[in-house]
Amino acid sequence: MATHKLLLLPGDGIGPEVMKEVEKLIGWFAKRGVGFETEKDLVGGAAYDAHKVAISEDAMKRAQAADAVLFGAVGGPKWDGVPYAARPEAGLLRLRKDLGLFANLRPAICYPALADSSTLKREVVEGLDILIVRELTGGVYFGEPKELVTLEDGSQRAVDTQLYTTGEIERIARVAFDLAKKRRNKVSSAEKSNVMKTGVLWRQVVSRVHKAEFADAQLEHVLADNAAMQLVKNPKQFDVLVTDNLFGDILSDIAAMLTGSLGMLPSAALGAEDAVTGKRKAMYEPVHGSAPDITGKGLANPLAMIGSFGMALRYSFGLTEEADLLEKAVTNVLASGTRTKDLAAAGTNAVSTTDMGDAIVKELNALS
Ligand code: IPM
Ligand code: MG
Numbered sequence: 001m002a003t004h005k006l007l008l009l010p011g012d013g014i015g016p017e018v019m020k021e022v023e024k025l026i027g028w029f030a031k032r033g034v035g036f037e038t039e040k041d042l043v044g045g046a047a048y049d050a051h052k053v054a055i056s057e058d059a060m061k062r063a064q065a066a067d068a069v070l071f072g073a074v075g076g077p078k079w080d081g082v083p084y085a086a087r088p089e090a091g092l093l094r095l096r097k098d099l100g101l102f103a104n105l106r107p108a109i110c111y112p113a114l115a116d117s118s119t120l121k122r123e124v125v126e127g128l129d130i131l132i133v134r135e136l137t138g139g140v141y142f143g144e145p146k147e148l149v150t151l152e153d154g155s156q157r158a159v160d161t162q163l164y165t166t167g168e169i170e171r172i173a174r175v176a177f178d179l180a181k182k183r184r185n186k187v188s189s190a191e192k193s194n195v196m197k198t199g200v201l202w203r204q205v206v207s208r209v210h211k212a213e214f215a216d217a218q219l220e221h222v223l224a225d226n227a228a229m230q231l232v233k234n235p236k237q238f239d240v241l242v243t244d245n246l247f248g249d250i251l252s253d254i255a256a257m258l259t260g261s262l263g264m265l266p267s268a269a270l271g272a273e274d275a276v277t278g279k280r281k282a283m284y285e286p287v288h289g290s291a292p293d294i295t296g297k298g299l300a301n302p303l304a305m306i307g308s309f310g311m312a313l314r315y316s317f318g319l320t321e322e323a324d325l326l327e328k329a330v331t332n333v334l335a336s337g338t339r340t341k342d343l344a345a346a347g348t349n350a351v352s353t354t355d356m357g358d359a360i361v362k363e364l365n366a367l368s
Pocket of ligand 2: 253
């Protein structure tokens with residue numbers, strides 16, 4: 001039996017609560033012969049409390065050795081005062097950078113049962129199925145110089161650098177076009193070529209990759225601000241939306257709300273294919289973040305974390321049947337009216353984080 005090496009990094013806030021529900025699923029699949037070898041470690045504020053760093057060297061080694069990392073969430077007001085280099089988010093950014101996870105897949109799917117949970121009208125979001133492909137290891141997140149300096153007159157100056165190279169844009173464009181092939185074969189590329197040099201290069205390179213390698217796909221260029229507007233106005237016009245690190249961060253939060261709740265959006269961060277083994281480094285995480293305001297109250301929606309585990313089954317382990325089964329279970333549980341608080345209509349009953357996890361397990365039992 002092949003075993004799959006998983007590193008669990010629950011992190012802070014609601015991270016550990018939602019990860020616990022995924023551990024139930026790992027147990028469920030293990031009983032049915034899908035072997036997982038799991039390890040657990042600290043990241044973010046939890047790592048800072050224990051080791052005074054956002055992620056230890058030991059945890060980084062384990063992440064490098066794992067077939068996939070499942071990541072919960074990091075951050076919270078408790079760590080507002082920690083040194084910038086050790087802030088909880090630094091752990092996440094280091095994982096992305098050191099593992100070379102340049103391609104971030106953020107699917108936004110509106111489950112039929114949730115079309116009324118979105119703040120947008122049902123007809124705008126019903127049947128929505130878009131995929132945001134966010135560049136994850138470049139751009140303004142990592143560009144140098146990145147500094148905050150005090151000037152002679154005592155005032156300060158802060159600099160972040162937006163930087164992209166041809167190679168970085170080519171490889172993310174290829175990921176987007178490749179994924180589009182299995183979908184509606186349409187790619188929308190978002191940048192600010194009207195203001196930014198990186199946007200000009202982005203547009204040129206995406207066009208070139210399209211023409212040379214994916215000419216049968218439909219490509220459209222859209223300015224990132226317009227993309228934000230179009231996502232709210234008519235999101236179903238999109239299929240795959242490829243964009244840089246910062247625009248992808250913002251546009252994916254907008255996309256999340258189309259699905260009914262930020263608690264619904266999973267994501268996968270993938271590295272390049274290894275030339276020898278064909279394997280990709282990978283990390284899977286919910287888009288929602290640590291949500292300190294609801295931590296420890298049993299209110300968190302575990303479906304984004306569960307969906308992220310589903311993406312691991314699909315993209316890291318090739319367990320398509322298992323991933324489909326899990327998706328079916330989620331669809332059915334939602335269709336039955338089971339909702340965590342973020343999704344429940346006013347005046348209706350909501351279930352706890354644990355109850356939602358149990359409902360998925362129960363449905364998996366019923367389906368298999
Ligand atoms: C995300 C988050 C992160 C980001 C934060 C926590 C650093 O917002 O994954 O979207 O900005 O990338
Ligand atoms: Mg974000």
